[in-house]
Amino acid sequence: MDSRFGQKKLPYILLLPSIIVSILFLYYPAIKSFILSLYKTAFFGMKKIFVGGENFIELFTSPDYLNSIIISLIFSAGVVVIGLAISLFIAVLVNQDVKGVRIYRIGLIWPYALSPAVAGTIWLFLFNPTAGLVNYITESLWGISPDWISNGKLALLMVIGAAIWKNLGYNIVFYLAALQNIPREVLEAADVDGASDIYKFFKITFFFLQPTTLFLIITNLIYAFFDTFGVIDILTKGGPVNATTTLIYKLFIDAFQNYKSGLAAAQSIILFIMVMGLTIAQFKWTDNKIQYGA
Amino acid sequence: MIEVIKLYKYRVKKKFKIIIIHCILSFMVLLIAFPLIFALIKSTQTISEVFSYPPRLSFGSAGLNNYKTAWFDFNLGQFMFNSSLIALIITVGKIILSIMAGFAFVFFDFRCKRFLFLFILVTLMLPIPVRIVPLFDLMKQLKWGDTFYALTIPFLASATGTFLFRQHFMSFPTSIVDAAKVDGAGPIRFLIQILLPMSMNTIGALAVIEVVYVWNQYLWPLIIISSNNKNVIQVGLNSLIGTGDQGTNWGMVMAGAIIALLPPLIIFIILQEQLMRGFSLSNDK
Structure with a gap:
């Protein structure tokens, strides 16, 4: 007996809502982005002139845009490297057989619920020069009171910190799930052989965590590139002097403050190429898992 | 020895x-x-307590006043209502649409199946920034600018959800379809009476993912909503900060941040077991 249902029309009816929404609000605007990227808009969007690849040439010769690429690279490298190192460290610690592990676990993964805006708001206050706590600590320890908002490098550091904090929960959730899937026999066998904890971690645990690490590198890159707008908008608004203007923030400024829709669409296409590369890498290298984002 | x-x-x-x-x-x-x-x-301190030096690290004398001010005078109550409504609509909508799509992909044979699955999956590569300018223009053309339509309807399809339910449904033995057929149950009855009760973990996992995702949206509501009373909580929170210097009532801003965090946090804590199970479920093949 065929173990599927025989109805011919029903599957299409079931898929119809998803497909209509996808075409109207995902494919159509994305294709429109591509077309728009080949045009320049003038007179407040009243007139469109076909310019071919000129928008792209303008972007890659503009110091501002090149700067935002570099800022994005530093920002995402910080979020990935520091964020994953901390998450892995914590996940390995929590994955022990001690009492109350469930309580600890909630205490460590709750930042999953944090939003970029809430994380940004709390950090803005923490780093406030007069009422915040960070400067009080630096003041009493080293007698310095850095200005986190107007020093470009410090501002970038602060934004990276907030972005890492917000994503800790997500990363720990995945590392914990991966740790629980390591076959117990392997670790017990190592115990019997008298392997040290450090040996066990680097030779066994780390080996089993490689696919998850790769998966998390990719999803954290996507997070750093696409989902950190709120953190930056609330903490620094891209400043001081573009020191925290990442690609997504630059896109927002060009699209909705400078009203250069052609130039903004070209930036959308560049972002699309990046997200496409990352998504394909994710499917190719990480066992067909999917990003739990949207 | x-x-x-x-x-x-x-x-x-x-x-x-x-x-x-x-x-x-x-x-x-x-x-x-x-x-x-x-x-x-x-969040429990008055303005002068917040600015006291060295910083005071004990509960202050403002009690719940900052929360009341934020909620009533700065419209946070309205923002919370708006965000809840939007999160509810999108989450329920996405779950229903994903179940329908996952069900179609696993339990039916039809033409263009592979193509249609890829078609939905590729939307993963189209996050808001990739289509933000044309989507904004489209909303204006549909007269959806500054409405909840713009915040909900474009988000109802879910590649993640479709994928998640497809994986989940594929884990069932094919014999249950035969059993359903023998019993004379049609596909819809099979879906509602047999599949759904066995899918609560997946539904729970998707619900957490989507509630947190929708609740925390910032960029899209920021550009598409212009009336203050239609704002979502994330953008509304920003309006509490004001200038960010001495004039800012930081106690109240922190109260606002905590209010904004509570709903997704509570849902996350309640459903985190389902979330973990949903994750490890997708780990083993």
Whole structure:
């Protein structure tokens, strides 16, 4: 007996809502982005002139845009490297057989619920020069009171910190799930052989965590590139002097403050190429898992 | 005898190790929660207490006043209502649409199946920034600018959800379809009476993912909503900060941040088991 249902029309009816929404609000605007990227808009969007690849040439010769690429690279490298190192460290610690592990676990993964805006708001206050706590600590320890908002490098550091904090929960959730899937026999066998904890971690645990690490590198890159707008908008608004203007923030400024829709669409296409590369890498290298984002 | 001593040493070592692990764990929990604890303490302080030096790290005398001010005078109540409504509509919508799509892909044979699955999957590569300018223009053309339509309808399809339910449904033995057919159950009855009750973990996992995702949206509502009373909580929170200097009532801002965090946090804590199970479910093939 065929173990599927025989109805011919029903599957299409079931898929119809998803497909209509996808075409109207995902494919159509994305294709429109591509077309728009080949045009320049003038007179407040009243007139469109076909310019071919000129928008792209303008972007890659503009110091501002090149700067935002570099800022994005530093920002995402910080979020990935520091964020994953901390998450892995914590996940390995929590994955022990001690009492109350469930309580600890909630205490460590709750930042999953944090939003970029809430994380940004709390950090803005923490780093406030007069009422915040960070400067009080630096003041009493080293007698310095850095200005986190107007020093470009410090501002970038602060934004990276907030972005890492917000994503800790997500990363720990995945590392914990991966740790629980390591076959117990392997670790017990190592115990019997008298392997040290450090040996066990680097030779066994780390080996089993490689696919998850790769998966998390990719999803954290996507997070750093696409989902950190709120953190930056609330903490620094891209400043001081573009020191925290990442690609997504630059896109927002060009699209909705400078009203250069052609130039903004070209930036959308560049972002699309990046997200496409990352998504394909994710499917190719990480066992067909999917990003739990949207 | 030597064996016994070895075992004893091993046990002492293990006990010592457990104590150290507890210490490190508690420290980590505190470290991660620290910004939030700080925010919670400051949310109970008056302006002068917030600005006292050295910083006061105990609960202040404002009590719940900052929360009341934020909720009533700065419209946070309205923003919370708006965000809840939008999160509810999108989450329920996405779950229903994903179940329908996942069901179609697993339990039916039809033409263009592979193509249609890829068609939905590729939307993963089309996050808002990739289509933001044309989508904004489209909303204006549909006269959806500054409405909840713009915040909900474009988000109802879910590649993640479709994928998640497809994986879940594929884990069932094919014989249950045969059993349903023998019983004379049609596909819809099979879906509602047999599949859905066995899918609660997946539904729970998707619900957490989507509630947190929708609740925390910032960029799209920021550009598409212009009336203050239609704002979502994330963007509305920003309006509490104002200039960000001495004139800012930080206690109230922290109260607002905590209010904004609570709903997704509560849902996450309630459903985190489902989320973890949903994740490890997708790990094993």
